[in-house]
Each structure stands twice: as structure tokens, then as C-alpha cells.
Amino acid sequence: MNEPVSRFGSARTIGRGMRVAPALSNGIALTFLFAFIGTGARLVIPILIQQSIDHGLQPGNIRVSYIAVLGLIGSGFVLVSSLSLRVATKRLGTRAEEGLFTLRIKLFDHIHRLSLADHNDEKRGALVSRVTSDIETLTMFFSWGGLSLLLDGSQMIAVASVMLAYDWRLALVAFAVSAPLVLVLRLVQSRLVYAHNISRERNAQLLGVFSEMVSGAETLHAYKATDLMITSVAKDVRNRGDSNIRAGIIGAFLFPSGEVFAVFTVMAVVGAGLLIGPAGGLTAGALVGFVFLTYRFLEPIAEFTEVIDQTQSAVASLRRVLGVLDTPIGPPQPSHPIALPAGVLSIDFVDVSFAYGSRLDEVDDDTPVLNSINLHIPGGQHIALVGPSGSGKTTVARLIARLADPTVGSVMLGGVALHRVDNSDLRRRLIVVPQEPFLFADTIAYNLRFAAPDATDNELTNVFSDLEIEDWLESLPHGINTNVGQRGGSLSAGERQLIALVRAAVVRPDVLILDEATSSVDALTEVRISKALSKLAQGRTTVSIAHRLSTAARAERVVLLEQGRIVEDGSHEQLLALKGQYAKQYETWVTSTQSNLGS
Amino acid sequence: MSHTETAVQSPSKSRLRVGYGLVRDLLKIHPKIFAIAVAGASVYAVCTVASSFGVAYLVDHVILPRFETGKIDAGVYLVGAAIVICIGLLRAFGVVIRRSFAGISNWRTVESISMQLVRHIMSQPLFWHKRKMTGDLVARVGVDSDAAAEVLGPLPFSTSVVLLVFLTGGWLLIVDVPLGLVAISVIPILLVLNVGYQRRIDKHYDTAQHELGSLSSAVHESFDGVMVVKAFGAEDRETRRLSVISTRLKEARIRAVSARSTFEALLDGVPSLVNILLLVVGAMRVDSNSMSVGELTSFIYLFTLLIFPLRIIGYVLSSVPHSASGYKRVREILDESVELDPQTLILESSANCGVRLEGVSFGFGKDLPDVLNDVTFEIAVGKTVVIVGATGSGKSTLLSVMAGLLQPNHGNVWIANRSAAIVFQEPFLFSGTIRHNIDMGRALSDSVMHDSLYLAAADEFVSALDDGVNTVIGERGISLSGGQRQRISLARAIAQQSSVLLLDDTTSALDTVTESLVIDRLRHSKNIVTTIIVASRPSTIALADEVIFIENGQVSDQGIHANLMVRNENYRLLMQSFEHDREQGGL
Numbered sequence A: 001m002n003e004p005v006s007r008f009g010s011a012r013t014i015g016r017g018m019r020v021a022p023a024l025s026n027g028i029a030l031t032f033l034f035a036f037i038g039t040g041a042r043l044v045i046p047i048l049i050q051q052s053i054d055h056g057l058q059p060g061n062i063r064v065s066y067i068a069v070l071g072l073i074g075s076g077f078v079l080v081s082s083l084s085l086r087v088a089t090k091r092l093g094t095r096a097e098e099g100l101f102t103l104r105i106k107l108f109d110h111i112h113r114l115s116l117a118d119h120n121d122e123k124r125g126a127l128v129s130r131v132t133s134d135i136e137t138l139t140m141f142f143s144w145g146g147l148s149l150l151l152d153g154s155q156m157i158a159v160a161s162v163m164l165a166y167d168w169r170l171a172l173v174a175f176a177v178s179a180p181l182v183l184v185l186r187l188v189q190s191r192l193v194y195a196h197n198i199s200r201e202r203n204a205q206l207l208g209v210f211s212e213m214v215s216g217a218e219t220l221h222a223y224k225a226t227d228l229m230i231t232s233v234a235k236d237v238r239n240r241g242d243s244n245i246r247a248g249i250i251g252a253f254l255f256p257s258g259e260v261f262a263v264f265t266v267m268a269v270v271g272a273g274l275l276i277g278p279a280g281g282l283t284a285g286a287l288v289g290f291v292f293l294t295y296r297f298l299e300p301i302a303e304f305t306e307v308i309d310q311t312q313s314a315v316a317s318l319r320r321v322l323g324v325l326d327t328p329i330g331p332p333q334p335s336h337p338i339a340l341p342a343g344v345l346s347i348d349f350v351d352v353s354f355a356y357g358s359r360l361d362e363v364d365d366d367t368p369v370l371n372s373i374n375l376h377i378p379g380g381q382h383i384a385l386v387g388p389s390g391s392g393k394t395t396v397a398r399l400i401a402r403l404a405d406p407t408v409g410s411v412m413l414g415g416v417a418l419h420r421v422d423n424s425d426l427r428r429r430l431i432v433v434p435q436e437p438f439l440f441a442d443t444i445a446y447n448l449r450f451a452a453p454d455a456t457d458n459e460l461t462n463v464f465s466d467l468e469i470e471d472w473l474e475s476l477p478h479g480i481n482t483n484v485g486q487r488g489g490s491l492s493a494g495e496r497q498l499i500a501l502v503r504a505a506v507v508r509p510d511v512l513i514l515d516e517a518t519s520s521v522d523a524l525t526e527v528r529i530s531k532a533l534s535k536l537a538q539g540r541t542t543v544s545i546a547h548r549l550s551t552a553a554r555a556e557r558v559v560l561l562e563q564g565r566i567v568e569d570g571s572h573e574q575l576l577a578l579k580g581q582y583a584k585q586y587e588t589w590v591t592s593t594q595s596n597l598g599s
Numbered sequence B: 001m002s003h004t005e006t007a008v009q010s011p012s013k014s015r016l017r018v019g020y021g022l023v024r025d026l027l028k029i030h031p032k033i034f035a036i037a038v039a040g041a042s043v044y045a046v047c048t049v050a051s052s053f054g055v056a057y058l059v060d061h062v063i064l065p066r067f068e069t070g071k072i073d074a075g076v077y078l079v080g081a082a083i084v085i086c087i088g089l090l091r092a093f094g095v096v097i098r099r100s101f102a103g104i105s106n107w108r109t110v111e112s113i114s115m116q117l118v119r120h121i122m123s124q125p126l127f128w129h130k131r132k133m134t135g136d137l138v139a140r141v142g143v144d145s146d147a148a149a150e151v152l153g154p155l156p157f158s159t160s161v162v163l164l165v166f167l168t169g170g171w172l173l174i175v176d177v178p179l180g181l182v183a184i185s186v187i188p189i190l191l192v193l194n195v196g197y198q199r200r201i202d203k204h205y206d207t208a209q210h211e212l213g214s215l216s217s218a219v220h221e222s223f224d225g226v227m228v229v230k231a232f233g234a235e236d237r238e239t240r241r242l243s244v245i246s247t248r249l250k251e252a253r254i255r256a257v258s259a260r261s262t263f264e265a266l267l268d269g270v271p272s273l274v275n276i277l278l279l280v281v282g283a284m285r286v287d288s289n290s291m292s293v294g295e296l297t298s299f300i301y302l303f304t305l306l307i308f309p310l311r312i313i314g315y316v317l318s319s320v321p322h323s324a325s326g327y328k329r330v331r332e333i334l335d336e337s338v339e340l341d342p343q344t345l346i347l348e349s350s351a352n353c354g355v356r357l358e359g360v361s362f363g364f365g366k367d368l369p370d371v372l373n374d375v376t377f378e379i380a381v382g383k384t385v386v387i388v389g390a391t392g393s394g395k396s397t398l399l400s401v402m403a404g405l406l407q408p409n410h411g412n413v414w415i416a417n418r419s420a421a422i423v424f425q426e427p428f429l430f431s432g433t434i435r436h437n438i439d440m441g442r443a444l445s446d447s448v449m450h451d452s453l454y455l456a457a458a459d460e461f462v463s464a465l466d467d468g469v470n471t472v473i474g475e476r477g478i479s480l481s482g483g484q485r486q487r488i489s490l491a492r493a494i495a496q497q498s499s500v501l502l503l504d505d506t507t508s509a510l511d512t513v514t515e516s517l518v519i520d521r522l523r524h525s526k527n528i529v530t531t532i533i534v535a536s537r538p539s540t541i542a543l544a545d546e547v548i549f550i551e552n553g554q555v556s557d558q559g560i561h562a563n564l565m566v567r568n569e570n571y572r573l574l575m576q577s578f579e580h581d582r583e584q585g586g587l
């Protein structure tokens, strides 16, 4: 199993679930009381019938009115107990929903705070399945399985006491013969646990595959790979079905094991009764009555086994939920944060090395992506980070934004080590604009307010003017109320980048990191935006990662990264004079952007 | 949500019909498995009745004689015990069969429904997918289909309970008509209760299931955008957004719970009340000498045996609305007719023509302006053409039309061999090995794999990875850098060996040196195919035989770069922007 799953036993798991979501166990005693009264009818009615038969239906002496009165009393009982049952079910169901709501929200919140590595390790769909499908399984259990557990438990206890009072010898025989059932149940149960764990895991896997299939539909269509995908999905679907069926079959043996024990127990009771006989003070009526009591005692076991099956499935889901909640958030938050200094912020890398670790790897043999980086960026400087594809530029950006912590060394912002900075403090001061920005399926305004929840429409449109792209905004049918579609899919790639830039500019952060933020924007617009950005960059530390070296030429300083090391560092002119890697890159850039192609 | 609700049926009659229709539809999928489960359940039912006779036999022939005569007849006891035990074992066997096959029938049905959905979804074209939220579709395939089949689990058992009730009822009717009627009345009472229950609860379950879908979409989206959420420190706000949806879900569920608890309490009470009624009516019947006390006692015992199974029936009935709402959401997808696959409209081009478009127009919706407008051009086989245009001018849309992913509103597209391989502007990689992402499940020879990686300039970094092409990458290629992702997707397109290659800004994430490497290799590749490249840099344009300049979804010019530079003002402006920038910067 390669996903976080808590490893506690069933009872402890449910106990922990209740502690995480206290509503689940809120007022459980009262609920139990109502449930107990609710089961009352199940016991009272048989007794009532017995009474009527014994006293009202003597051959030759039929007391219809007596039976009618008993019937009325009985009906009263039924009414009261049904009402109690209703109260109990409603209480339990309502609290289950409240509790699961809490669990869902906690889970959701926690997943957002997990480290990038944890997010990379699991498919989106599988993560989503914990919040939807796993919690659904819990709903089923807590809304009626839990109640049955309570009712059946109380019925067994009640009947057991009556049995003991009736005839302790026979009761002991009955308990002794049925006791091994507990062992059988435990044995089957442990297999059941395992089976359910597997089926929940496969369920998550399947949902992961579904979501990847739907997200990748465009590619699958373009490569006519839909049929292959369907075949592979079919395998996962089958696997999940098989594992559920296996769990079901194990459960199928659980139920009749109760039945079989019931038969043997009853036969043993009859046998013992015959042996004790009248000499032991037993009467025929008492023995017959006891036989029926024994049936009553064992009857809940049938329902009980149904519930055990459901319980295990719920426990398997709960374990998955708790497993996520137990995964530490990353990067960890400081207990005593240090406030970032006001004003412009410098950035420092002190002996930083970094490797993308994975929780899945047992051995720590990840090749480092960054190697002993030392870098000081004074506050207010605009630097360009350049280097070949895969050299580690994006990784540097992620470390500055503390989306991950360095494996060795430390990153400092304004002289404060990042792991001492409070997350919200950091987010207010620093913004990263990635190459493939993510937009939510809502309006442009919604996406911009994601960065600045209180900005007015006017403030938002002003930022478009600041970046000199107001003409583009005006060309949109509904202006900032235009819907951008899922992942911004109703916009062109360049337009998505524009929105992401505006989104960053709305915040006016002290540190701005642009990771190829204009790579898909046409040349004319890009030049226009970079000029505007340079103006806005006054009094702000800016790190631009760009392959279009016009950006580098505009920066105060250029840092060239190669295979995770800084190999060149200086102003554009200095690096050109050095005639090293950068000079070579720049030369290629100049020739490649000359419009007279020498042909 | 853009879904129109399925036509609302007339309220009263439809409830039973929905439940009935649901069960009928589900049973049609795997009838045989279900039949076995019902057979198992029937064995159980019959044995239940038989066991009550077995116990009666023991009482009459073993227990009573023992206490009356004082003698133990071991032989009779053993025979009686053996009978009771055999019946018990048979009954247990019935249960095993019933439960196993009920599970099989349930999960095989879920499988069939999911796969039906998967096939349906996958045969819908790109345009359909653009209108749907991933999370919602996933919820329909993965959660709603489970819910839909849920009712199948306990169904065989309840079928056998109905059988049991009718058997007993029938027997009671034969012995005494009024008493029989009282016993059987329990079934119509439960049905009437159920109809009332469904009427009250339907809308809550529909809302709940709908909200579950919304929740799934929202959660999916939020996890998808976890980087943005983190980058803006918006975790708390996202949690609040989700809690709004979760609250709606919770409230719908709590309303359902309220109705459900009333129903279940009635289900618990009604059989007991009928039992009491049976007793009172029975006493009157005995009083009027219509039956004997013994007969009445055995009736009542038999009916007592039914109470527990009747309770289970209640659970089935109360799970019908939940299943029905799940099934409704499944049907919403399945009932949408499959839209035309635009691929089928692509025409085979004539011998020397690689790509030809004639009067192609395209818009994303009736109320939206056309993105492509009367686009016409022709590209000869083997040529390399660059498409140039401003942001949002329609380049990517044009490529999708050529790739047969979007259906033009007007006009025709001809493609050599009707097949083009496209590299999307934001490539999508699947979790799995690099090899799998390149061959897309088809077997590729090592040389094709190697050549493709080489042409895409991906050979070097791939071979530097620990496991080479067998390295596993995360979902969406998350463990690769932007430029690496782009090159893998380029290799994938090249490996298709299509006659036409469509590259959408495929070198945007590459540094200049790597970019020129890619372009150089493509240019000198021996398998010359018709190549169309969306690009903005003159360097890429240098590679081209021809340029197509797009403005506002129209072909504004087509020709050799040098000519366009002279005759097209806008083109010149775009091309010279970097140079102007350098000059102004004094660089």
C-alpha cells in the first residue's frame, strides 16, 4: 500500500474518528437510551403474546376482552417505542451528518496544507475520493449501521439478563456453546478488514484513473487512444469490483456463522434441559420458554453480522481519512513566527541544496536538483534567472516561495529564515506567477479576487491599465465578468497568462517571481507588459525566469543556472563580456529574433 | 451547473414507477446472477418456515414426553436435533449463496454502469468535454453509479421475504380467511407508507446527490489548483468555499434523515401492530369456533418469525430514493446523445496536398463571436509552415480544427491520410512511465522511440534519468520541468508518424539553445512530413517555407516571410518588436 492509511485497530479507529469529529459521539448516551426504549417493543411483544396465550386462550375459556386490553397496552408500547426509535434514528443520523461534515472540512483543509511532495505522490482523483467516496461510506455506517449496533447490543444484553434470571444453568450452557462464535467472528473479521482495506484502496485508485481520463480527454482524442484507455480503465473497474465481491463473500460467511451457532446452542439447551429434567426443578413450559429466549438472544447476531461487515468497510474508509489527517503538513509552520521586516525584502540562499524527495522512496537516493546555491539578492533588485531547460530555475522559485524547504541550507527573506516566517505573512508579501497558471472555473473578477478579496471592480480594471492591456480587457464580451471556463480553458494560453499577471499585480507584493510568466504571450504584448512591469518593479524585489532573453537584458543582474549550480552571475554587459554560456545564449537569441532572416 | 433537470414526471404515480424502473433497469444487466441470489434467499425463506416446524416437533415429541413420563428418548432427541441442525445448515447455505451472489450482482452491475458511462464519456468529442467539470463527471462515474446499484444488495433478501409473506399469508388464508387477510395486509400497508415516504424524501436525496456532485467538482478543482491556493495563502478561503457546499449537502441529508427516521420507525412498528391485531382477531375467531387455539398459536409464531425479515425489507425500501437519485444522475449522462466526432468530417486531401482548408469558420457558441472566420489556405505535402498571430487570434483553435477535435460551423478540412498529430500548447502527460506517454499504449519499436526522443531533443535528459524511458512521472507530468514536459509531448507526436504534424508553440518553454536544437533536428529529419508550427520567434520562422499570418481569426496574409515583412504592416510590427525593444533599450 503506497498511501497514507492509519494503522490502528477497528475500535481505536472509530474512537479516534469520534475525537476528530466530536459531533459523532455527542449526546450518545441519550441516543442510546432512546434506542433502548425503541427496542423495548421487540421484547415486550413476544412476552405479551405469551401472556395472552397462557391466560386468555385456555381451550374452552377464551377471554377476548382480556386479550383486547392486552392488545391495547401492547399497541401503546409499540407506539412509545416507535417514537423513541424515531428520535434515536434522527439524533444519530443528524449527528452523523454533523460529524462527517466536520471530518470532511478538516480533511479538505489538511489536504491543502500537505506538502507538494505529498500532492505529487497521489493522483488528484484519489485525494478527492477521500473527501467524497470514503466519507460516503462512513455516512452509510453512521446513519444506520451504528444504530443497529446499539440496538442489537442492547437487545442481547437485555435478553441475556432475562435468561440468567430464568434459569442460570441453562443460560450458562447457552453462553458456553455460543461463546466460540466470538472467536469465529474475530477470525472472519480480520480477513474482512483486510479485504475492505484493499477494496477502498482500489476504489481510490479507480477514481484517480477516472479523473485522469476525463482531464486528459483532449489528448486521448487527439491520439485516438480512447479505446486503449477504456480497456485499461475496464481493468481497474474489474479489480475494484472483484475486491468488493471478495469482501462480500467473506462477509457472506459471517452471517450464517451466527445462524449455525444458534442451532447448536438451541440443541444444547434442549439437551441440557432434558438432562436436568423435573428433578432439577425444570418444567416443560419453562424449557420451551427458554428455547424461545435463546432464539431471541441469538437473533440480533444475524443483524449484527450485517453490521460488522459494514463496520469494517467504514473502518477501512475512516483509516484512509485519518491517515491523511496524520500526514504532517508541509512545510511545517513555525510555532513562534518572526515578522518579516517592512519595506523591500532581500533574498538569500545560504548553501542550499535540494532534492525532490518522495514519501514513497524508502531510500534517500534522490539526485539533488540544486547544489550548494549561495545567492544574495539585495532588496529592490530585479534579477533574471536563466539557464537551460531542467537546470532548476523553477525549483529556485519554489524554494523562495516556500512551497518546499531546502534539503540542506536555508533560504532567507529580509534576513529572516523562511521556516520562521508565518505563512500568511509570507503570502501577503510574495507572489509567484507560474508558466501554466491555474484559473478557477469562474469569472475573471473571481480569479483576480482570489488574490485580493476586497478589491473593487475599479481597482481591478485599473491594474489592466497599469499593465497596458486594457484594450484586451475591453475586447472581451463581458469585461471582467467574462467566464474563463474550467482551468481557464475558455481563454487562449496567452490570455490565461495575462490574467495570472494581473492577479499578481493586484496584490502589489514586495517580492515578485515571474516564472516564464509571459512565455505564451505574443511578442508585441510581451514587450509592452515587460516595460510596464519594470515600471511597477520600482521598490520591489523581482526575480524573472525567462527564455526570452529580452527580459534578461532588461534586468539589473543576470544569474545563470546550469545543472543546479550557479555558473555565471553579473550584469547583462558583464556576462556578455565574459563570453561564456550566457553570451552564447544571448547571441542565439539575437540571431533568432532578427526579422531580416538573412535569406 | 448547466444541466437541465430531467423532465419532471407527474408527482404521485411516478414514485413507484421510478423505483420500479430503476430495479427493472438494473436487473436487466445481470439477471442470472440475481436469480441465483434470489434462489439462495428462497432456500433461506423455506428453511425459516421449516425450522419452526422442526422446533415444534422437538417440543411435542421430546420435551413434553420427557417431563410427562420422566424418560429421555435419546433416539428421538437425536433424530429431532439432526433435523433441526440440517435445516439450520441448509438455511445457512442459502444465506451464503444469497449474500455472495447479491454482492456479485451488485458489483457487476456497478461495473457495467461505470463502463457504460466511461464509454459514453469517451466517445463524446472535445467540445462536449469543454462544457463539463471533471470532478462532476468523476462523481457520476465513481460515486453515483455505486449509489444506483446499492439497492441490489438487499434486494434478493426482500424478494424472498415477500415470498415468505405470501407463503405464510396463503397458508393463513387457506386456514382462515379473515386472519390471512390481516397478515397479508402488512404488505400493502408498507407499500403505501413507502410511496408517501418517497414523495417526501425524493427531492432531498436529489439535492444531496446533486450537491455531492458539486462538492466533487469543487474539491477536484481546488486540489487541482493547490499551487495557486498555496501561493496566495488561500487555504482558509477555499475551506470556507467548500464548507458552503458541504453545508448544503449536510442540510439536504439531515432533512432526508428526518423523513427516513419516521419511515423506519413506522416500519418497525407496523409489523408489531399487525401482530397484535392478529392476536385479537384470532382470539375472536377462536371464540366463534372458527379455528383452534393450536392453529392460532402456530400462526402467531410464524408471523413473529416474519418480523425481522420485514424490517430488512424496510431498509431496502428506504434505500430506493438514494439509489434512484444516483441512477438519475447516471442517466443524465447516458441519455445525452453522442455528439458527432469531428474527426469523421476530415476529408482525405489530394496527392500533393498536405493540408487544405476551405472557408472554415468556427465559434465556441451561438452567442459568442466566431473565433475563426472563413479561413482558407493550402499547404503542399512536406512543407513547413509557421502560423503567426497575436495572443487570442485563434491559432490554437485553428490547430484543433485541423486535428479533427473541433467541428467547424462552415467549410471543410482536408488532411493527408486524414491524420494529424498535434502537440498542445499546454501538453497533458499521464501518470505512468515516459515510455507509456510516448507510445500511448501502442507498441513502438525501440528505434522509433529513440528517434522520436532524439528529434524532440529529449534523448539527453531522459537517458540521464535513473530508469530512462521507464521512469515514472507524476500526474500531469508533475515531476518534470516545463521544458521537459514540452519535449516529451513533442516526442509523442513525432512517434505517431502521422503525415501532418501540428505544433502549438511547442518551444515556448525551451531555452534558446535547446530550441534551435529542436528546430534544427526537425528540419533535417528524413521523414519529411507536412509540419505546421505556431510560433512567434523569427528563428522558428526561418525554418518555415511559408508563413500564415492570422489576425482576429482570419488569414490576413500568407507567403514568404521576407515578402510579408515588406507588404504587411502589422506583421512587421509584431516581428520587429524584440529588435525595437533592443534598440530602445540601447542594447
Ligand SMILES: Nc1ncnc2c1ncn2[C@@H]1O[C@H](COP(=O)(O)OP(=O)(O)OP(=O)(O)O)[C@@H](O)[C@H]1O
Residues within 6 Å of the ligand: A120, A356, A369, A387, A388, A389, A390, A391, A392, A393, A394, A395, A396, B478, B479, B480, B481, B482, B483, B484, B509, B510, B511
Ligand atoms: N516535482 C518534482 N519532482 C521530482 N523532480 C522534479 C520535480 N520538478 C522538477 N523536477 C526535476 O528537477 C529538475 C529541475 O526542474 P526545474 O523545473 O526546476 O527546471 P527549470 O530550470 O525550471 O526547467 P524549465 O526551463 O524546463 O522549466 C528537472 O530535472 C526536473 O525533472
Ligand SMILES: Nc1ncnc2c1ncn2[C@@H]1O[C@H](COP(=O)(O)OP(=O)(O)OP(=O)(O)O)[C@@H](O)[C@H]1O
Residues within 6 Å of the ligand: A485, A489, A490, A491, A492, A493, A494, A495, A520, A521, A522, B130, B364, B368, B371, B389, B390, B391, B392, B393, B394, B395, B396, B397, B398, B425
Ligand atoms: N472554450 C472556449 N470558449 C469560448 N471562447 C474560447 C474558448 N477557447 C478559446 N476561446 C477564445 O477564442 C479566442 C482564440 O483562442 P486561441 O486559443 O485559439 O488563441 P491563440 O491564438 O492560440 O492564442 P495564444 O497565442 O494566446 O495561444 C480567444 O479569444 C479565446 O478567448
Ligand SMILES: [Mg+2]
Residues within 6 Å of the ligand: A393, A394, A395, A515, B481, B482, B483
Ligand atoms: Mg521551469
Ligand SMILES: [Mg+2]
Residues within 6 Å of the ligand: A492, A493, A494, B395, B396, B397, B425, B504
Ligand atoms: Mg494558443
